[in-house]
Amino acid sequence: MAKVIPNEVVQSIREQVDILDIVGEYVDLQKRGKNYFGKCPFHDERTPSFSVEADQQFFKCFSCGRGGNVFSFMMDIEGCSFQEAVALVAQKGHASVDFDFESTTNRQRRRWSADEENLIAIHEAAKDFYHYLLTVTQYGQEAMAYLKGRGFSRETIDRYQIGLAPKDGQLSYQHLRTKEFSDEALIASGIFIRSDYDQEIRDRFAGRLIFPLRGPEGETLAFSGRILPDDSGETSKQAKYLNSPETALFQKSRFLFNLDLARPEIRRVKEVILFEGFMDVIKASEAGIKNGLASMGTSLTSAHIQVIRRQTKEVLLAYDGDKPGIEAAYRALDHFAEEASDVKVQVCVFPDQMDPDEYIEHYGSEQFGHFIVNQRLSIMHFYRYYYRMHYDLATDSGKLQYIEAIIQRIARLDTAVEQELYLKELSQETQLAVDSLKEQLLQVHRDLPQQGASRPDNSPLREGADTSWQSLSRQPAQEAYSPLEINEMHLFNRLLKQEDAWVMLKVKYPDFQFQSVKMQTLFTLLEAYRQDQGENYSPQAFYNRLLDQADQALLVDIYCLDTPEEVTDMEIEDLVFNITTKTDLKSQLAALKDEMEQAKLTNDQARIGDLNLRRIQILRQMKR
Structure with a gap:
C-alpha cells in the first residue's frame, strides 16, 4: 500500500522550492510588474496569459482557467498524482527532506523482481x-x-x-x-x-x-x-x-505503445488518440501529433481502457479506414461504453480505406493534422456511418434494419435532448415523421432491461480511488461569474490580501454575510483560519488548508484579480453596498416588474402610477 507523505514534509518542500524555478523549466517567463507572464503550457496561445505570482507562490492562466500552487502545476504538466508531484518538485527543486519517496505513489515505478x-x-x-x-x-x-x-x-x-x-x-x-x-x-x-x-x-x-x-x-x-x-x-x-x-x-493485453512519451502531451491536451498500430503512432508523432497510443493489434482490452481512463476522459479512435479497422472501432466503442462510460469517445474514419500512415504519405503532415482535428465523428454519427455500410438503404428491409439499429443506439443516450437531436437527424435522413420514430423509441425503452445494475460505477468513490484532497485536480471550473459574484470576489480579494480591509469590515459591518453560498462558505473558513493562525496567516497557507477542489479553484480566481495595491474605506463601503443593499434593491425591482405587468392587464392606472413612483425611488437608492 502506498505510503502517505506527511504534511510537514509537504510543507518543508513548499517552503524550500520557488514555484518560479519549477514553472520556468516548462514556460519562458518574463517579469511584468510584480508578476511573471508566459504562454500557457496547457493550451495553444499567441498572447501570454499565464501568470505566476511569486510572493504567494500561485500560478494562474487567465485564458484556460488553470491555477494553483507548485504541486498542482506539476500534477497538470506531468499528468501525475499529488504524491508523485511532491516527489518531482522535491527532486527538481533540490529540496532537502528526510523522507523516502520510493513507495509513496499509486503509479509508482514498478518494483521488479x-x-x-x-x-x-x-x-x-x-x-x-x-x-x-x-x-x-x-x-x-x-x-x-x-x-x-x-x-x-x-x-x-x-x-x-x-x-x-x-x-x-x-x-x-x-x-x-x-x-x-x-x-x-x-x-x-x-x-x-x-x-x-x-x-x-x-x-x-x-x-x-x-x-x-x-x-x-x-x-x-x-x-x-x-x-x-x-x-x-x-x-x-x-x-x-x-x-x-x-x-x-510483456503482456500484450495490458501493453499500450508510447505511453511513456505521450503522457505529458496527453495531460496538456486532455485527450488520447488511439491508433491501431505502433507504426501509426510513430508517423503521427512525426507529423506533430504527440498524444497517440496503440495496442499491439486491434483488440482493445479492459486493462487497456482502464490505463487510458487514468490518463484522460477523452479519446479519439483513429483506426485504419478499411473494414477490419471500422469493425475494431465499433467494438472499441461498445467496450468503452461498458468499461468507462464517463469517457467521451469520438472516431476518425480515414478515406479510401487508408490507414493513418498512408494518409500522411498521400496528403502530408499538415493535412493529417487538420483531418484529426476537423473530421471527427461523434459516436452516433459513427454508428450511422457503420450501419449504412451494413444495410442497403435502397431497399425497404434494409432501411427498416437501419432505423431499428440506430434507434437502439439512441435509446441508450443519457439525455432527452440528445435523443431528440438524433431522432430529428434520423427523420431527415429517412424521410419518416419524428412522431413515428418517437413511438419506436418508446417501444425500445420498454423492451430495454434495467441498466442501472450493470452500469459501470463512475463515481469518485469507486474501488481503489484516492479520495484525499491531495489527489484532486486543481483546474478551476470555467464559469461566467455574475455581477454579484464579481463584487463578492473583489471584496474577498481585499480580505485575503489586506489586513486593513479585514479590520474595516469587522468594525463597520460586524454582521456582514456574503449573498452566495459558496462565497459565504469560503468566508467562514477564512474567518476560522485567521483566528486559528493569528499573525502566521497567509493566503498561500489558507489555500493549502482548503480541502475542497472547488474552494481551491475559486480562491485562485479571487487571488489573481487585478486590484490596486491600496484599499480605501470608500472601496469597501461600495463593495458591501453592492453585495447587500444593491442586491436586495434589484430583487425589489424584479418584483415590481411583475406587479406592473399585472396592473397593466387590469388597466389599474392608480396602481401603475404608484409602482412607477416606487421604481424611481429604488433606482435613486441604487445610484446613491
Missing part, C-alpha cells in the same frame, strides 16, 4: 546494440535509407530508439553473452530462441528493423520487428511484423 530486472537489462542492452547497428555502422545504411524514404527523421529514429537486428542471428546473441547474461535468461527474454535443428541460440528478430516496446516509465520490455524489403523492393513471405512473445515483462 531480481529476475525481471535482469530481463530488463537484457532488453536495454539489446536495444542499444540494435540502435547502434542501424545508426552508426555501415551495415545499417541501407535500412536507414529505407526509413528516411518512409519519412522517418533522425530525431524520430532516436526518440523511439529504432534499431536493426543483424541477419546473422548469432551476432546479437554473442554480443549479449559478453555482457555475462546466461543462456537461460536470454531465452526467457523472448528475444532469442534455441534452434530445434542444431540447438544453437539465435535472435528471433534477425534481419528485421527493431522497434522497442517500452513500459510507462520508459524501460524496454519487448520488441517488434519489421521485415525489410529486398533489393527488388519485395518483402519476403515471412510475417511483416513479429512481436516478442509474452514474458514476465
Whole structure:
C-alpha cells in the first residue's frame, strides 16, 4: 500500500522550492510588474496569459482557467498524482527532506523482481546494440535509407530508439553473452530462441528493423520487428511484423505503445488518440501529433481502457479506414461504453480505406493534422456511418434494419435532448415523421432491461480511488461569474490580501454575510483560519488548508484579480453596498416588474402610477 507523505514534509518542500524555478523549466517567463507572464503550457496561445505570482507562490492562466500552487502545476504538466508531484518538485527543486519517496505513489515505478530486472537489462542492452547497428555502422545504411524514404527523421529514429537486428542471428546473441547474461535468461527474454535443428541460440528478430516496446516509465520490455524489403523492393513471405512473445515483462493485453512519451502531451491536451498500430503512432508523432497510443493489434482490452481512463476522459479512435479497422472501432466503442462510460469517445474514419500512415504519405503532415482535428465523428454519427455500410438503404428491409439499429443506439443516450437531436437527424435522413420514430423509441425503452445494475460505477468513490484532497485536480471550473459574484470576489480579494480591509469590515459591518453560498462558505473558513493562525496567516497557507477542489479553484480566481495595491474605506463601503443593499434593491425591482405587468392587464392606472413612483425611488437608492 502506498505510503502517505506527511504534511510537514509537504510543507518543508513548499517552503524550500520557488514555484518560479519549477514553472520556468516548462514556460519562458518574463517579469511584468510584480508578476511573471508566459504562454500557457496547457493550451495553444499567441498572447501570454499565464501568470505566476511569486510572493504567494500561485500560478494562474487567465485564458484556460488553470491555477494553483507548485504541486498542482506539476500534477497538470506531468499528468501525475499529488504524491508523485511532491516527489518531482522535491527532486527538481533540490529540496532537502528526510523522507523516502520510493513507495509513496499509486503509479509508482514498478518494483521488479531480481529476475525481471535482469530481463530488463537484457532488453536495454539489446536495444542499444540494435540502435547502434542501424545508426552508426555501415551495415545499417541501407535500412536507414529505407526509413528516411518512409519519412522517418533522425530525431524520430532516436526518440523511439529504432534499431536493426543483424541477419546473422548469432551476432546479437554473442554480443549479449559478453555482457555475462546466461543462456537461460536470454531465452526467457523472448528475444532469442534455441534452434530445434542444431540447438544453437539465435535472435528471433534477425534481419528485421527493431522497434522497442517500452513500459510507462520508459524501460524496454519487448520488441517488434519489421521485415525489410529486398533489393527488388519485395518483402519476403515471412510475417511483416513479429512481436516478442509474452514474458514476465510483456503482456500484450495490458501493453499500450508510447505511453511513456505521450503522457505529458496527453495531460496538456486532455485527450488520447488511439491508433491501431505502433507504426501509426510513430508517423503521427512525426507529423506533430504527440498524444497517440496503440495496442499491439486491434483488440482493445479492459486493462487497456482502464490505463487510458487514468490518463484522460477523452479519446479519439483513429483506426485504419478499411473494414477490419471500422469493425475494431465499433467494438472499441461498445467496450468503452461498458468499461468507462464517463469517457467521451469520438472516431476518425480515414478515406479510401487508408490507414493513418498512408494518409500522411498521400496528403502530408499538415493535412493529417487538420483531418484529426476537423473530421471527427461523434459516436452516433459513427454508428450511422457503420450501419449504412451494413444495410442497403435502397431497399425497404434494409432501411427498416437501419432505423431499428440506430434507434437502439439512441435509446441508450443519457439525455432527452440528445435523443431528440438524433431522432430529428434520423427523420431527415429517412424521410419518416419524428412522431413515428418517437413511438419506436418508446417501444425500445420498454423492451430495454434495467441498466442501472450493470452500469459501470463512475463515481469518485469507486474501488481503489484516492479520495484525499491531495489527489484532486486543481483546474478551476470555467464559469461566467455574475455581477454579484464579481463584487463578492473583489471584496474577498481585499480580505485575503489586506489586513486593513479585514479590520474595516469587522468594525463597520460586524454582521456582514456574503449573498452566495459558496462565497459565504469560503468566508467562514477564512474567518476560522485567521483566528486559528493569528499573525502566521497567509493566503498561500489558507489555500493549502482548503480541502475542497472547488474552494481551491475559486480562491485562485479571487487571488489573481487585478486590484490596486491600496484599499480605501470608500472601496469597501461600495463593495458591501453592492453585495447587500444593491442586491436586495434589484430583487425589489424584479418584483415590481411583475406587479406592473399585472396592473397593466387590469388597466389599474392608480396602481401603475404608484409602482412607477416606487421604481424611481429604488433606482435613486441604487445610484446613491
